[in-house]
Amino acid sequence: MREAALPQVPSESEGAMLSVLGTRAFLLYRVDEPEHRRRQEVGAERLDSIPALACLLGLPVGLPVPVGSLPEQTEVRDLPRGAVEWDTDLVTRRAVRPLAVDLVVVRAADPRTGLERAGRFAPFCRRAVLLDEVPCAGLDAIVAEAAFYGIGVLLDEPDGIRIALEPEAYRPLRHTAAAWHFVEELYGRLV
Template identity: 40%
Template structure:
C-alpha cells in the first residue's frame, strides 16, 4: 500500500511559485503539468502537437512511457509500411507490447502512427534547499528542455547565484507572494535529434498534463 505524504504549506507555496514561473517563462501555446519524471518534482511545460494529441484523444491513447516500445517505434518511418520480416526479434517483441493506436498492421507490414505528442519546453524546479541544490536538480533536465529554478527568498550571495545560473543556462526566478522577478532568463533548449529517451520525456510531460486536466475536471486542487 502506497503512503501519501501530506505536502507542507511551505512546500505547497514553493510548488505554486514554480508553476507561476513556468507560466511566465514558457512560450505561447504551452500547456502545463507537474511531476517527478527524473526523481524530483518540477513544474513541466510543453507545446502540444495538436494533430497527434487530437488523434490520441479520439482513439483513447494516453502517454506511451515504455522506452523499448518508443525505441522500436522510432526505428519505423512515420506513416509508411515496413515488412514484418525486416524487423528484428527485439523490435517485434517491443511492437507487440505497444498500446493500441501506436501502429497499424496491414498486408504491407507495420505502419507507425504514433509520434511525440508535444515538444518539451521548460522544467521549473522549486529550490527549497538552496540555489546550488536547485541548480543540480535542474541539471537533470538539460538533455530535454529549458530549465529554471525558483527561490522564495533572495540568496545571500546573489551575484554568485546569478553568475552560476547564467553559466549553466538555468533561469533563476525569485518568487514573492504577489510577484515574480526573473533574475536570470533560461537559455533556450536546442533540439538536436529525437531519441527514444527524449521521446520518453515528452511522454512524461504529456502524462503530467493529462493528470492535471483530469484533476481540474474532478475539481481537485
C-alpha cells in the same frame, strides 16, 4: 510562477505542478492535439516501454515500410495498439510525442539544491530555478553557474518574480527513447 515564465514559452502552454524525477516542479507544456485525438480515435494503448519507443524511433512517421526489411520484426509486431498501422506486410508508424514540455521551473530555498534539481531535466526541456530568497552575497556566482548549465534563474522578490537569467533554449543533440518516455509519462499524468 506562471506569469514569470510566460515570456519564456508559447502563449498556448498549460501549467501544472507535479513531482517529477524526484522533485516538485512547475511544468509548462502543450498537448499535441492531433496526436491526442488520433490516440483517442484508435483506442491507442499506453506507450510506456523504452524498448517500444526505441523501436518506433527506428521507423519513419507516416511512411509504409516492408516488415521484412526490418531487423527488429518481432519488436515491431509487439508494439502497443495504435502505435503503428498494418497493411499486409507493410507497417506505418503513426505515434509521435503527444506533448511538448516548454519549461520546467524548480522552486528552491538553496541555490545549489535548486540548480541540481533543475539540472535533472537537462535531457528533456528548458529549465529554470525559482529562488525563494535572493542570496545576500554570491548572486553573481549563482547566475554564472546557472548560465554554464543553461538553467534560468528566477528570483522571488516582494514585488513579484524577477528574471535574473533567461533559461537557455532546449536543443536536443538527438532524439532518444528516454526523452520520449519522459513525455509519455507526463502525458499519462496530465491528460
